[in-house]
Amino acid sequence: QVQLVESGGGLVQAGGSLRLSCAASGSFLSIDTMGWYRQAPGKQRELVATITTTSSSSTTKYADSVKGRFTISRDNAENTVYLQMSDLNPEDTAVYYCNVDYYSSDWPPQDLEVWGQGTLVTVSS
Numbered sequence: 001q002v003q004l005v006e007s008g009g010g011l012v013q014a015g016g017s018l019r020l021s022c023a024a025s026g027s028f029l030s031i032d033t034m035g036w037y038r039q040a041p042g043k044q045r046e047l048v049a050t051i052t053t054t055s056s057s058s059t060t061k062y063a064d065s066v067k068g069r070f071t072i073s074r075d076n077a078e079n080t081v082y083l084q085m086s087d088l089n090p091e092d093t094a095v096y097y098c099n100v101d102y103y104s105s106d107w108p109p110q111d112l113e114v115w116g117q118g119t120l121v122t123v124s125s
Contacts, residue, residue: 002026002114006098008083009119016123017086022098022116024079029103032111034074034081035061038094038121045097048072049083065091088123095120 008020024031035050049072050061060072071084081098098116103109 001104002028002031002100002102002112004098004100004114004116006096006116006119009096009121011122011124012088014089014123014125016088017084018088018121020083020085020096020098020119020121022081022100024081024100024102024114027105029105029109031076031079032101032103033099034101035099036072036081036083036096037099038092038096039118040091040094043094048096050099051081085121088121090123090125093121093123 002024003026004022004024006022012018033050033052036048037045038048039045048063048066049070051072051074052059053074069087073082095118097118101113104112
């Protein structure tokens with residue numbers, strides 16, 4: 001199984017920046033896609049950004065609302081995904097969840113996913 005530990009949330013003023021981190025640990029064969037989702041009060045959870053890497057390339061995907069302001073990156077050696085958030089506005093206030101797709105270490109490997117516990121980001125106006 002994979003466990004996720006998130007960090008980096010907090011309170012920031014509009015226009016400010018925050019960096020979220022999510023480290024995966026445990027027993028697994030490999031990690032596929034890593035990403036961030038968020039859920040604002042009274043709203044459904046939505047995709048923020050994902051990153052999928054192979055031995056030769058990296059593919060990122062962003063919600064339209066964060067393009068140009070947020071950057072997702074990944075350290076494969078540390079099994080960690082980051083979300084650099086800039087030019088934050090109050091509409092970015094939400095609980096941010098890390099999500100990881102991975103293949104289990106048993107046989108045959110299973111395609112599984114795990115969610116982090118969430119980290120709160122609050123942007124004041």
